[in-house]
Amino acid sequence: MKQVILLTISQFFLLTSFVKAQTKQDSLDIKQAALDYIESQHNVKPEQFERSAHPRMVKRTFWTNKKTGKEYLRETFTDAMVLLAETYNQDGTKFPDNPKKEVIILDVFDKTASVKLIADKWIDYMHIVKLNGKWQIVNVLWQFNDSGEH
Secondary structure (H helix, E strand, O other): HHHHHHHHHHHHHHHHHHOOOOOOOHHHHHHHHHHHHHHHHHOOHHHHHHHHHEEEEEEEEEEEEOOOEEEEEEEEHHHHHHHHHHHOEEEOOOOOOOOOOOEEEEEEEEEEEEEEEEEEEEEEEEEEEEOOOOOEEEEEEEEOOOOOOO
């Protein structure tokens, strides 16, 4: 009986030694990266976007060619998103007065996270990575709530 208990305890410690825990600060930093991403457009602050995204971030969605009706994958990169944050909402009319920005952390493991951002007219799924102590967005897959807008 003693051996069974020792074996069970040993297995427990062996298994738990491989688990990578997320800290409360990691959760806050992951959420802040997602908020900086969307708020950079609300607030016309490209530096806020640059803080949230890795320089090699890629944002993707499906799009429809209006002439052929065929769908294709459309990609946007960090430099274009910085320009978007700089110009998209300059007149302050692109978002409601109190824009929706719900961040749901779907999963975190060690230095990677999956996040869902629910905004007013679209949903973003993000992959966020912790590099050199900083959480940054590396991938975004998004779509309008009404896929017919694509």
